[in-house]
Amino acid sequence: MSTGRANRAGLAILGLLLVVGGGLVLARGLRAFPQNWAPAGVPLVDQPVTDFFATFSPWIWWAFAVLAVIVALVGLRWLVAQGRTETMGEIRVGSGPDGQTTVDSQAVASAASAELSALPAVRTANARLAGDGDQLLLRLRVAADDRVPISVLRHQLTTVTVPHLQQALGADRLQTVARVELERAAPQKRVLQ
């Protein structure tokens, strides 16, 4: 799952828990529950609550401690994911009884960058392969002349760069995300005759 999608899922789950938790507190305080079951006029920690914790102590506290550790670890994992860069190492392109063939993803990406950079309208290109063996993703950062029609870049990507990468990786499908920075072209030289 991409970081963006995971972030939105995490925020949604946390938001839902807070809404439900806060809603239950409000409901009890506003006497929305039957008063013989969850009365509003009693303290937050009353005798039944104290008795419950006394009955199950200390195991209930150990359970809370484990829950707290899990919450902290989930938070830590989520935090680490923010700084993660999706990169791949070696990609297996074939295997047989004698061994397997792998290619270095960075080398393949560099070849794609070089191919794109060869376009006169492209100033710099940087490629990175991400994803896993089943679903590959090519991420591109391209700086191009601001007069280049997007159709030219699209044509180059769909007819040359991506098919070459697919061929090299033996992949049927290669998703590509390109971020293009259009840079001001140098003024054309005027020749006086």
Next chain:
Amino acid sequence: MTLRAAPGESGNPMAPAQATAPGAVPVAPPYPTADRAARRAFRPRRVISATVAALALVGIGFVAAVEIVSTLVRRPVHWLPHDRLLSWATTTRWDSPEVLAGGALLVLAGLVLLVLALHAGRCRTVPVRTGDPDLVIGLRPKGFATALAHAAEEVPGVHSAKATVRRGRVSVIARASGWDDDRLSEAVRHAVSARLEALSPVADHRVSVAMKERR
């Protein structure tokens, strides 16, 4: 690793670029699936909100774990005032204003998180039309505006131009002198619209042009 052109293809990667004249390679037609994929690819990733939420989880989990375990092993760290909290909880009723305000605050915080999670947000990259769901191209907004301003500057008579793009509207301010304003304004609009078409953003843009006297 060196990549070679597949047999039957143009072996020269420069070939498409040689036809850089507008119209040489057709502009991608509208394709809803591809347009949706492009919009989705550049949705904000909510990194700041997620970082704050993750930090809160780490902090709450860590403090709670240390407090509980240290108390269980009879070496309480006392980062939190246990006695005061317990005394407050045993004297405060569910229908007290503090508890109701706390509940409302939790609901509000939860709603904010849900909105952040479910609302698409504004793209910081301008997705362009590719006609292929597997190929997503996005333009940096600054470069997009610069390209449109550059198109306006290429109209004879225009000295300089500035373009701003906001919420589907391109506003161009062109500076010129001694020209027929209406005719020049129309020429600038035409040039910017043509450039816009060549860049083919997924979202429709309206072009407005204001002419100013060259200083």
